[in-house]
Amino acid sequence: MLKRTQKQAGDKDNIEQIVTPSGEVLIKDKKQITKDKIRKFMLGSKDREGFLKVFVIYALLICIGFIYIYPILHMLSSSFMTLDDLLDSSINWIPSSLNLDNYKQAAKSMDFWKSFGQSVIIAGLPTICNLISCSVIGYGLARFEFPGKKVVLGIILFTFILPSQVTMIPTYVLYSNMGILRTIWAFVLPAILGMGINAPIFILIFWQFFRQVPKVLIEAAQIDGAGYWKSFYRISLPSAAPAIITVSLFSFVWYWNESYLTSMYVSGIGRETGMTSLIIQLKNFATNYDKYSQTAASGAASINESINMSGTMLSILPLMIMYFILQRYFVESIDRTGITGE
Amino acid sequence: MSKKNPGKTDKTDKKNKRKLKEGSLAKRDAIAGLLFITPWIAGALIFLAYPLITSFRYSLYKIRMLPTGMRFRYVGYGNFTEILFSQTEFTTEMISYLVSTIISVPIIVVFALIIAIMLNQNVKGKGFFRLIFFLPVIIVSGPILGMLNQEGAGSLTSIDTQAITTILEETLPGALADPISDLFENMVTILWYSGVQILIFISALQKIDRSMYEAAKIDGGSGWECFWKITLPNIKPMILLNIVYTIVFISNNEQNSIIGLIQNSMFSGTQEKGYGYASAMAWMYSVVVLLLVGLFAGLFMSKKDVYEKQVKKAKKAHKKEQRQLKQIERRSARNAKKNAKAGRG
Numbered sequence: 001m002l003k004r005t006q007k008q009a010g011d012k013d014n015i016e017q018i019v020t021p022s023g024e025v026l027i028k029d030k031k032q033i034t035k036d037k038i039r040k041f042m043l044g045s046k047d048r049e050g051f052l053k054v055f056v057i058y059a060l061l062i063c064i065g066f067i068y069i070y071p072i073l074h075m076l077s078s079s080f081m082t083l084d085d086l087l088d089s090s091i092n093w094i095p096s097s098l099n100l101d102n103y104k105q106a107a108k109s110m111d112f113w114k115s116f117g118q119s120v121i122i123a124g125l126p127t128i129c130n131l132i133s134c135s136v137i138g139y140g141l142a143r144f145e146f147p148g149k150k151v152v153l154g155i156i157l158f159t160f161i162l163p164s165q166v167t168m169i170p171t172y173v174l175y176s177n178m179g180i181l182r183t184i185w186a187f188v189l190p191a192i193l194g195m196g197i198n199a200p201i202f203i204l205i206f207w208q209f210f211r212q213v214p215k216v217l218i219e220a221a222q223i224d225g226a227g228y229w230k231s232f233y234r235i236s237l238p239s240a241a242p243a244i245i246t247v248s249l250f251s252f253v254w255y256w257n258e259s260y261l262t263s264m265y266v267s268g269i270g271r272e273t274g275m276t277s278l279i280i281q282l283k284n285f286a287t288n289y290d291k292y293s294q295t296a297a298s299g300a301a302s303i304n305e306s307i308n309m310s311g312t313m314l315s316i317l318p319l320m321i322m323y324f325i326l327q328r329y330f331v332e333s334i335d336r337t338g339i340t341g342e
Numbered sequence: 343m344s345k346k347n348p349g350k351t352d353k354t355d356k357k358n359k360r361k362l363k364e365g366s367l368a369k370r371d372a373i374a375g376l377l378f379i380t381p382w383i384a385g386a387l388i389f390l391a392y393p394l395i396t397s398f399r400y401s402l403y404k405i406r407m408l409p410t411g412m413r414f415r416y417v418g419y420g421n422f423t424e425i426l427f428s429q430t431e432f433t434t435e436m437i438s439y440l441v442s443t444i445i446s447v448p449i450i451v452v453f454a455l456i457i458a459i460m461l462n463q464n465v466k467g468k469g470f471f472r473l474i475f476f477l478p479v480i481i482v483s484g485p486i487l488g489m490l491n492q493e494g495a496g497s498l499t500s501i502d503t504q505a506i507t508t509i510l511e512e513t514l515p516g517a518l519a520d521p522i523s524d525l526f527e528n529m530v531t532i533l534w535y536s537g538v539q540i541l542i543f544i545s546a547l548q549k550i551d552r553s554m555y556e557a558a559k560i561d562g563g564s565g566w567e568c569f570w571k572i573t574l575p576n577i578k579p580m581i582l583l584n585i586v587y588t589i590v591f592i593s594n595n596e597q598n599s600i601i602g603l604i605q606n607s608m609f610s611g612t613q614e615k616g617y618g619y620a621s622a623m624a625w626m627y628s629v630v631v632l633l634l635v636g637l638f639a640g641l642f643m644s645k646k647d648v649y650e651k652q653v654k655k656a657k658k659a660h661k662k663e664q665r666q667l668k669q670i671e672r673r674s675a676r677n678a679k680k681n682a683k684a685g686r687g
Contacts, residue, residue, distance in 0.1 A: 057460050064457065065474045071490050071530055072477070078493075137382045144375025145368070152379065159390060161586065161635050163593055165604050165624040167393035169400060169617050172608075173412075174393070193385025203382070228374040257483030260596045264605070283485040305493050312489045316481040323480045330480070331472045334541040335548075 079103070079310035086305055102310040109292035110281040112314060119277035119318070122266060123255040125184055129191035130202055130251045131244065137194045138206025139232050143218065153207075160200035164261065175265060184275060186265035187255070197261065198254050202247045209243040210236055246333040249326065256319060259283050278315040285311050401622035404614070412617070421622035424614070432623060435600050436630065442521040443634065446532050447588050451581060454536040458543030459573075472541070479537035484596025491528050491597075535591055539584040546580040547573070582642040586635055593631045600627055 041051050078086070079102055081095040141149065175181040180189065190196050194203060213236050221231040259279045267280050281288060289303050323330060401422070404415045425432045457475055461468055510519040525532060550573065558568050592598065604627065608620035
């Protein structure tokens with residue numbers, strides 16, 4: 001292609017030599033060619049993306065990505081700072097020394113290991129219940145036709161939109177009458193009955209997923225003598241592994257991060273009898289820390305930004321570790337569940 | 343009888359038998375389906391229907407907690423009028439909630455769409471960027487956002503928020519200026535709500551047929567036109583889904599001060615507040631949230647186009663025809679049977 005144009009240009013040159021001084025035309029053409037090349041490189045052609053576009057996309061992604069995780073980076077860096085570093089205006093990002101004191105004190109005031117263990121229970125048990133109930137309900141909705149199915153789906157959608165506050169007060173009274181307030185049962189019981197936190201989403205995920213399981217497969221199993229239940233947990237459930245992973249991860253994360261309902265039902269407000277979780281500890285971090293620093297024998301520093309940030313870091317650390325180990329499942333979750341339709 | 347008489351009658355008999363079986367299977371299936379969703383039905387009765395009704399009942403009463411139990415005093419709509427007209431806290435919080443939600447929902451959804459479109463290009467390190475943009479979903483929760491905003495880590499340092507705040511305060515009334523300036527101050531943490539939405543958009547974008555873009559390109563469509571005419575209409579349902587998701591998440595997040603207000607008035611020991619007052623508040627809040635979702639849904643609900651409508655109509659007509667044909671067939675079969683019987687007799 002390039003050669004031919006040059007050749008053509010040469011021909012032209014030969015012809016036009018008579019009229020104009022030689023070289024001018026040739027040089028002009030060469031310029032044109034390089035110009036074209038640069039243009040093609042920058043703006044791209046039909047089958048190649050231009051450098052400019054790629055450059056802009058990368059620049060934007062990196063900038064926005066940085067801004068996006070800026071709070072976390074800020075938190076990480078200031079959690080290591082000593083009081084002097086915080087006050088020193090010349091230190092912006094990198095602390096003068098790797099100071100782990102903040103973490104030690106924050107962990108002590110949060111009672112880290114105990115809260116961590118209880119967080120796992122508070123998030124884990126309802127997750128298992130959610131998994132069982134939502135898969136059963138989702139299967140029931142996907143596989144069978146029965147009168148009022150559309151109404152059920154409508155109500156499920158409605159419960160997703162309805163703020164939990166409106167049912168919160170009678171539920172609170174109900175739990176206290178049943179004697180399960182400030183125990184883990186206040187989370188487990190609704191989860192068993194498909195009414196846990198964000199359960200509508202999970203039911204819809206399973207529903208969407210089980211609809212894609214070929215009906216022939218189930219019919220074949222039934223011809224071979226499998227009952228309804230068996231064809232559910234032997235045929236459909238194993239093929240719904242992506243949905244199971246997604247639901248359990250999200251359910252765990254959402255229960256872990258739920259502070260409002262946890263403090264209401266499971267830990268109790270202003271009491272210390274109930275269970276506690278890392279998030280609840282963080283919510284009451286200032287008061288807890290005050291209490292701790294008063295009782296601590298060795299002079300604990302009064303609360304400052306670094307200690308706040310290390311407390312925050314500690315409460316998100318377990319989930320962060322989980323996220324980086326299981327990142328593939330999180331990031332691909334939405335694709336796999338087919339929320340966006342077949 | 344049918345054994346004795348092979349022929350037309352046998353066929354119809356067989357048909358009838360199969361039909362009977364089909365009906366019973368469907369019935370059994372329906373029962374099994376209902377059994378499968380029994381947990382949900384029980385849950386909906388205990389944790390949805392009962393609390394909804396009870397909380398409405400509560401909202402009509404003043405409730406005092408005594409050691410012996412709850413004491414009810416009927417006040418009718420007293421709680422509602424009190425919240426709306428004599429106490430200012432709820433209305434001011436409500437206005438700021440509405441303003442900040444209506445502004446931040448489009449910001450979040452558009453941001454998610456832009457990021458999704460960028461990640462949908464041929465970018466190297468797609469997985470890494472996805473990892474970053476999804477990270478907030480894992481850690482976003484009320485206390486953590488509170489802590490970050492308290493330490494000022496949630497603001498864009500590059501934008502001078504101070505200047506924006508002063509301009510807003512000079513030009514707008516206080517009720518509007520405060521939520522908007524809050525928005526600018528915590529811009530990053532607001533964008534943090536978009537993790538799931540980005541993923542939903544990406545997977546929707548990947549499902550759009552490539553050949554459509556190719557066809558458009560052959561017809562001379564530019565990238566810009568392709569976006570408006572192909573991409574956007576194709577992901578419109580996902581936009582609605584993301585809007586609803588965003589509203590629900592903002593409304594249920596603990597950073598939302600109305601939720602805190604409801605909780606505080608629920609546990610306040612004063613005479614005029616308490617369970618009844620809080621229930622009334624919760625009811626009004628829910629109605630507002632539902633209306634907000636309805637508003638956005640109304641704006642973005644995809645209208646059925648003419649073609650789809652006609653297809654539906656044709657399908658209906660076809661079904662009707664088929665039914666009539668079947669009826670005729672059945673009638674003629676019955677007649678044939680009768681005739682055969684008569685002939686035999």
